[in-house]
Amino acid sequence: MEPLTALSIATAVCQFVQFAGSLISTTSEVFRSAQGASADNLHLDDIYSKLHTLSGTLENHAAIVIPPEKEVPGRSDRVPSQKKLAAEAARQRAAALVQLSADSKADCAELLGLLQKLTVSGDKHKLWRSVKVGLRTVWDASKITALETRLERTQRAISVHLTVILSDQVSALDKHLKTLRIENSRLHLDQASKMDKVSQGIADLKLDLQSTHAPRHDDGITQRDFIPPDVAERITSSLASIISVELDVSAEQAVLRSLNFEQRPFREDNIANAYESTFQWIYQDDSPFRKWLQSEQGIFWVSGKAGSGKSTLIKLIIHDPRTERLLAEWAPNGFATASHYFWSTGTDMQKSQKGLLQTLLYDIFQSCPELMSSACPKRWADSRKLGVKGTNPWTTLELTAALNRVAAADKVSRKFCFFIDGLDEYNGDHLDLCELMQSLSLSKNLKLCISSRPWNVFEDAFGRDSKFYMQDLTRDDIFRYASGRLRSHPRWSLLDLGEYAQQNFIDEIRERAEGVFLWVFLVTKSLRDGLTNEDTIKDLHKRLEMLPTDLGHLFQHMLNKVDPLYHERMARTLLVALFSLEPLQVDFYTYVDEEERNEDYAIRLPVKPRSSEDLKKQRSQTERRINARSQGLLEVRPHGAHWGRRDGEVVEFLHRTVRDFLCTKDMAQFMTAKLTKSFDPALAIARAGAAIVKSTSFISQMSHLNDPDTIALAGVARTSHGITGDLADIVSMIVELASQVESQNLLHAARLLDSLEAAVEALFDAGRIRFHCNSRTCPIKLVVRERVIRSSLTWYVKDKANDSNYLGDFVAPPLHIIVKDALEIDLLSPTDKVSEMLITVLEQGQDPNKRYKPLPESTPWLAFTCRTFHCSTSGCNGPRLRRALARGIVSAFLRNGADPNATPPRSGLTAFAMYLMSAFSRHMGPAVMNDYLQTLDDFLLAGGDLDTKITPLNLSKRVKGILRATSSHWGYDKEDVDATVMECFCQGLRVRGHFEGADGPRRLFFLASVTKRLLMHGKMDAYHVELLGTTIRTTFSDEVEEELLELLQRHFDPRRESVLDITPPTVSPDADKAGWGTFRLSTHGTTFTSPLTVDELANSFNQLLRRSPAPPEDSTGLETASVWSVD
Known part of the structure; x- marks a missing residue:
C-alpha cells in the first residue's frame, strides 16, 4: 500500500473517531473536533450530513483489497530476508488499517441509524446539545458505553499505526534522498533547490513525528495519546509535497540518464587542446565572433579546410570563461550552452542526428531540468510514475519534438547557445541537417555556432551568415x-x-x-x-x-616508408581499422595477428581469463607494432571502459582525413596488393571478439579480485528491451560482423558462432558471468541466439533448421522479437534482411497467433497487421504496406497459419477487414496493386470472413465515414454502427470520391479487380450476394458490370435455395408481462429456434426483413414482408 493511501485511511479513521466521540462522550476532555470544539453546537441535519460523508470515505477505504503474500515455489523453507520481513509487516499493517476502516464504517452506520430515529422523532434543526442530554433514554446505555470503548480502542490503534507509518516513511525518504544526492552529483544536475526543499521537509516531518509521541496511561486515555485529525491532515499534506518533489527529482534524473550514452564525451576528450597562445584572435575587440556572442542571433559558421583546427577551436570556445562572460551580455537573465561533436569514425550515435539531439537535450536538461515536463511531457509523466521503468529508448521523432518545444518556449527566461562541430562528419543527408540548424536558429531564445568544411551544401546554407574561414586567420x-x-x-x-x-x-x-x-x-x-x-x-x-x-600525398609518402617486411600486416591492420564500425580495443589487433598463424585460433582458444601481466605485455607490443605499421596514421588513445575493462585504450585514425584517404579506390588497390592471401576483415574482427569473450571474466565487484584488468564491470541482464550488458554488447558486435562476412566464409562464421555460444555457457557455469533474467526459464545461450535473431542472421538460422530446440528455447518468441524490432526501429518498413528472417522463422514453424504479453496487440500477426495496414487515426501506413506486400511478408504469415479473422484489442476490425478496407487508401498506387490482389487471394483462401461485424472503435475518419454511411443506408442506428465487412466494402464502392481525379479510372479498375477476387474466392450468403450485385450495378461501367455479374451468377446462383423463410412467432402460455415467445427461422437450409422476449422478437424480425433481399420473381420464397410489433 502506498504511504499516502495509508495516511489517508488513518486520517479518515481519526476524523470519524474524533467526531463520533464528541457526539457521545459525557466529558469535555476526550474526543475533540479538529478545531478543539465539541459537536454540541451542530444541528442534527449537519451531524447526519457529516457522518454520511465520513461513512462514504470509510466504505471506500474498507473496500481496498490487500493481496496475500506471494509464495515462490521451492523457497518456503528458506529463512526470510529482512526485506521480505519488512514487506510482510507493511502488508499486515495495511490489512489492519483496512480492517479499522471497516470497523469504523460499521460504527458510523450505527450512529447514522440513531440519527435517523432522532431526526424522525424531533426537529432536525435542533442543536445537538439539546438532544444529547436525553440520549441515554433514546439509546441503550450499554450500547453507548460499548461504542465509547471501541472508539477509544480504535483511537489508540490508529495512533500507533500513524506513528509507525510516519516513522517508516521518514526513514525511507531520508534514505532515498541520499541516493538522489549521489546520482545528482554524478549527473551534475541543477537540483540544489529541490534537494534543499526535500531535506527541509524531512526535517519538519521528524519534528512532527516527535510531537506525536506521548506516554501511555493505564488509567485511561488523554488527549496527548492520539494524533488529532488536523495534525494528521497537515502531516499527510507535507508528506505528499515532499514525495512530489522527490518524484520530480527522481524523474529528472531518470530522463537525463535515458539521454546519456557511453560515447557522448569521448570525441571532445580526444580533440587536442589548443596550443599555447593560439586562437586568441577569436576574442579580440574587432572579432566578428566576439560581437556575435555579445549581441547577435542566428548562426555563426566556422569554416575551414580539412585539418585546419576547427574542432580544436570549438573546444577552446566552449571551455574558455570569456565565452560565458560575453554570452551573459546577450542573455542577462541567464543562459545555458549545449555542445556536440560529430565524428565520422566513431559510433552511430557520434555521427547521427539521434546522437546530436540526445547530446543537446542532455546538456539543456542538465542545466534546466525544469524544462523536462514541457519538452517531453509523456516521458516526464512516465518517469515520474514508473521511475527507471518509464525510460524507454528515445526515438528521433521524440527527440526532435522535444528540442522544438525547447526552442519554441515563450515563457523560458533563459537563452540557449549551441556549439556543434563537424557537420561534414554527419552520416545522414547534409541538406536535412542544414535545414534543422536553420529551423532552430529562428528561435528568439536560441543561437548556434557550427563548424564544417567549406562544402557547397554548407556554403549555400550558411554562406550568408556570420562566418570566417580558419585558414585565413591561423x-x-x-x-x-x-x-x-x-x-x-x-x-x-x-x-x-x-x-x-x-x-x-x-x-x-x-x-x-x-x-x-x-x-x-x-x-x-x-x-x-x-x-x-x-x-x-x-x-x-x-x-x-x-x-x-597535399595531405593525401603526404599519407601515401608515410606508408611507402613502412618496412616491406610489414606490408601485409600493415594492410591487415589498416583494413581492420577501416572496416570496424567504431574504434576497436587494442586487444582486437593482438588477436588479428594470431589469425596469420592459425585461422581457427579463436575456436581452439580455451575459455580461460588471461593474467594481468600477460595482457599488459601484449598490449604494449601491439601498440608499438601498430605505430610501426601505420607510421603514426593510427594512434592508441584512451576511450573509456570497454566491455568492463578498466583499460579502455582503443585504436583510432590520427585524423578523419586519414580514413578518407584510405577509403579511396587507389588506396583500396594499394592495400589489396600487399596481401598474399584473401583476408576478410569482418571475419577477422569477429574471431578476435570471440577470443576476447573467452579471455575475459564478466563479473562485478572487481575490487575484490587480483586481476582487475581482466574483470568486467557488469554481467548480462534480460529486460523488456532485450538482453543487455557488457557481454551482450560484444556478442552483438560479433554476430553483426558474422552477417557481413564474405559468402565463401559462411562456414567459418557458423563454426565461430557455435563456439561463441558454447563459450558463453562455459563462462556462466564457471561463475565468470552473472545473468539477471526477468524469467525463471531463461537459458544463458539466449545471449547469442537472441542477437542472431535481432541481427537477421538468416543463413545461420536456416543452417539450424534441423535443430528443433534452437528456436524453441526462447523466452520471448523469435517471431515476436523480429516483429517488435522491425516495427519500432524502422518506422517505414522492415529491411530486406528482417523480412527474410521473418519469413524464415515462419517457415520453421513459429506460431504467428501465439499470444505474448509485452505485445500490445497480443500476437505477432496482429502487431504486424495493425501497424502495416490498420485503418487507425492516421489511415493506412502506405510505405510500410507497399514494402510488406512487395516482399511477400503478409502472404508468408497467411501461408503459415496466421488467422485472417483475428481482431486486435481496442479495434473494431479483423485483420482481413483492415486489409480489405485498405483497398480504398490513397496510398494504393500502381506499383502495389498486383501485390495487393495476390495477397487478397491468400486472405480469402485462408478463410477471410466477409460476414464479420465491424464496430467503430479506433478507425480512421475515412472508414468511420463509410461505416456511418453504411449504417444510414441499411437502416441502422448511427450511434450503434454494426455493419458486416461486405456491407462496409459495398458502401465504400458507392463513395464516388474514390474515383474522382486523374487517377479515378485506374482506381475504379483496381476496385473492380478486388471485387472480382471476392467473387472468385470469397464465401457469401444470399443476402451479401444480392447486396454485392446491386452495388456492382450502381458502381461500374456496363462492360465491367456485365463481367462481374456473370461471375456472380456462375459462383453464386440464388435459385439453388430459398432466400429466406420465416415462420411467425408463437407466444408461450406462461409468458410474463414483458412477453416471452419463440421463433423459427429457416434460411439456406438451416433452421434456428430461439426463446426471446416479444420486444426482442419483433426487433429481430424487423432487422431480418430489412436486410432480406428481394427474391427472384419465380422464387417460392418469402412473398410478402411483414413488420412485427408488440403492443
Whole structure:
C-alpha cells in the first residue's frame, strides 16, 4: 500500500473517531473536533450530513483489497530476508488499517441509524446539545458505553499505526534522498533547490513525528495519546509535497540518464587542446565572433579546410570563461550552452542526428531540468510514475519534438547557445541537417555556432551568415606552433643557425602548410625525427622539400616508408581499422595477428581469463607494432571502459582525413596488393571478439579480485528491451560482423558462432558471468541466439533448421522479437534482411497467433497487421504496406497459419477487414496493386470472413465515414454502427470520391479487380450476394458490370435455395408481462429456434426483413414482408 493511501485511511479513521466521540462522550476532555470544539453546537441535519460523508470515505477505504503474500515455489523453507520481513509487516499493517476502516464504517452506520430515529422523532434543526442530554433514554446505555470503548480502542490503534507509518516513511525518504544526492552529483544536475526543499521537509516531518509521541496511561486515555485529525491532515499534506518533489527529482534524473550514452564525451576528450597562445584572435575587440556572442542571433559558421583546427577551436570556445562572460551580455537573465561533436569514425550515435539531439537535450536538461515536463511531457509523466521503468529508448521523432518545444518556449527566461562541430562528419543527408540548424536558429531564445568544411551544401546554407574561414586567420598560430615544436627539441639550439635563418625556416613551413594544422603536426614530427638523427639544417631543408604539401600525398609518402617486411600486416591492420564500425580495443589487433598463424585460433582458444601481466605485455607490443605499421596514421588513445575493462585504450585514425584517404579506390588497390592471401576483415574482427569473450571474466565487484584488468564491470541482464550488458554488447558486435562476412566464409562464421555460444555457457557455469533474467526459464545461450535473431542472421538460422530446440528455447518468441524490432526501429518498413528472417522463422514453424504479453496487440500477426495496414487515426501506413506486400511478408504469415479473422484489442476490425478496407487508401498506387490482389487471394483462401461485424472503435475518419454511411443506408442506428465487412466494402464502392481525379479510372479498375477476387474466392450468403450485385450495378461501367455479374451468377446462383423463410412467432402460455415467445427461422437450409422476449422478437424480425433481399420473381420464397410489433 502506498504511504499516502495509508495516511489517508488513518486520517479518515481519526476524523470519524474524533467526531463520533464528541457526539457521545459525557466529558469535555476526550474526543475533540479538529478545531478543539465539541459537536454540541451542530444541528442534527449537519451531524447526519457529516457522518454520511465520513461513512462514504470509510466504505471506500474498507473496500481496498490487500493481496496475500506471494509464495515462490521451492523457497518456503528458506529463512526470510529482512526485506521480505519488512514487506510482510507493511502488508499486515495495511490489512489492519483496512480492517479499522471497516470497523469504523460499521460504527458510523450505527450512529447514522440513531440519527435517523432522532431526526424522525424531533426537529432536525435542533442543536445537538439539546438532544444529547436525553440520549441515554433514546439509546441503550450499554450500547453507548460499548461504542465509547471501541472508539477509544480504535483511537489508540490508529495512533500507533500513524506513528509507525510516519516513522517508516521518514526513514525511507531520508534514505532515498541520499541516493538522489549521489546520482545528482554524478549527473551534475541543477537540483540544489529541490534537494534543499526535500531535506527541509524531512526535517519538519521528524519534528512532527516527535510531537506525536506521548506516554501511555493505564488509567485511561488523554488527549496527548492520539494524533488529532488536523495534525494528521497537515502531516499527510507535507508528506505528499515532499514525495512530489522527490518524484520530480527522481524523474529528472531518470530522463537525463535515458539521454546519456557511453560515447557522448569521448570525441571532445580526444580533440587536442589548443596550443599555447593560439586562437586568441577569436576574442579580440574587432572579432566578428566576439560581437556575435555579445549581441547577435542566428548562426555563426566556422569554416575551414580539412585539418585546419576547427574542432580544436570549438573546444577552446566552449571551455574558455570569456565565452560565458560575453554570452551573459546577450542573455542577462541567464543562459545555458549545449555542445556536440560529430565524428565520422566513431559510433552511430557520434555521427547521427539521434546522437546530436540526445547530446543537446542532455546538456539543456542538465542545466534546466525544469524544462523536462514541457519538452517531453509523456516521458516526464512516465518517469515520474514508473521511475527507471518509464525510460524507454528515445526515438528521433521524440527527440526532435522535444528540442522544438525547447526552442519554441515563450515563457523560458533563459537563452540557449549551441556549439556543434563537424557537420561534414554527419552520416545522414547534409541538406536535412542544414535545414534543422536553420529551423532552430529562428528561435528568439536560441543561437548556434557550427563548424564544417567549406562544402557547397554548407556554403549555400550558411554562406550568408556570420562566418570566417580558419585558414585565413591561423597563419600566426601555425608559425607559433611550428616554432614551439622545433624549439622544444634539445638539438634545435645546437644547429649552426642564426635567429634570422631559423625564422625563415619556420616561415617556410607556415607557407607550405596553407592553413592546415594537421600537415604542420606531421611535418614537424618528421623534422623532430631528423633532429634526433643529427640532421643538419641542410638535411632538414631537404626533408621539408620531400614532404608533399597535399595531405593525401603526404599519407601515401608515410606508408611507402613502412618496412616491406610489414606490408601485409600493415594492410591487415589498416583494413581492420577501416572496416570496424567504431574504434576497436587494442586487444582486437593482438588477436588479428594470431589469425596469420592459425585461422581457427579463436575456436581452439580455451575459455580461460588471461593474467594481468600477460595482457599488459601484449598490449604494449601491439601498440608499438601498430605505430610501426601505420607510421603514426593510427594512434592508441584512451576511450573509456570497454566491455568492463578498466583499460579502455582503443585504436583510432590520427585524423578523419586519414580514413578518407584510405577509403579511396587507389588506396583500396594499394592495400589489396600487399596481401598474399584473401583476408576478410569482418571475419577477422569477429574471431578476435570471440577470443576476447573467452579471455575475459564478466563479473562485478572487481575490487575484490587480483586481476582487475581482466574483470568486467557488469554481467548480462534480460529486460523488456532485450538482453543487455557488457557481454551482450560484444556478442552483438560479433554476430553483426558474422552477417557481413564474405559468402565463401559462411562456414567459418557458423563454426565461430557455435563456439561463441558454447563459450558463453562455459563462462556462466564457471561463475565468470552473472545473468539477471526477468524469467525463471531463461537459458544463458539466449545471449547469442537472441542477437542472431535481432541481427537477421538468416543463413545461420536456416543452417539450424534441423535443430528443433534452437528456436524453441526462447523466452520471448523469435517471431515476436523480429516483429517488435522491425516495427519500432524502422518506422517505414522492415529491411530486406528482417523480412527474410521473418519469413524464415515462419517457415520453421513459429506460431504467428501465439499470444505474448509485452505485445500490445497480443500476437505477432496482429502487431504486424495493425501497424502495416490498420485503418487507425492516421489511415493506412502506405510505405510500410507497399514494402510488406512487395516482399511477400503478409502472404508468408497467411501461408503459415496466421488467422485472417483475428481482431486486435481496442479495434473494431479483423485483420482481413483492415486489409480489405485498405483497398480504398490513397496510398494504393500502381506499383502495389498486383501485390495487393495476390495477397487478397491468400486472405480469402485462408478463410477471410466477409460476414464479420465491424464496430467503430479506433478507425480512421475515412472508414468511420463509410461505416456511418453504411449504417444510414441499411437502416441502422448511427450511434450503434454494426455493419458486416461486405456491407462496409459495398458502401465504400458507392463513395464516388474514390474515383474522382486523374487517377479515378485506374482506381475504379483496381476496385473492380478486388471485387472480382471476392467473387472468385470469397464465401457469401444470399443476402451479401444480392447486396454485392446491386452495388456492382450502381458502381461500374456496363462492360465491367456485365463481367462481374456473370461471375456472380456462375459462383453464386440464388435459385439453388430459398432466400429466406420465416415462420411467425408463437407466444408461450406462461409468458410474463414483458412477453416471452419463440421463433423459427429457416434460411439456406438451416433452421434456428430461439426463446426471446416479444420486444426482442419483433426487433429481430424487423432487422431480418430489412436486410432480406428481394427474391427472384419465380422464387417460392418469402412473398410478402411483414413488420412485427408488440403492443
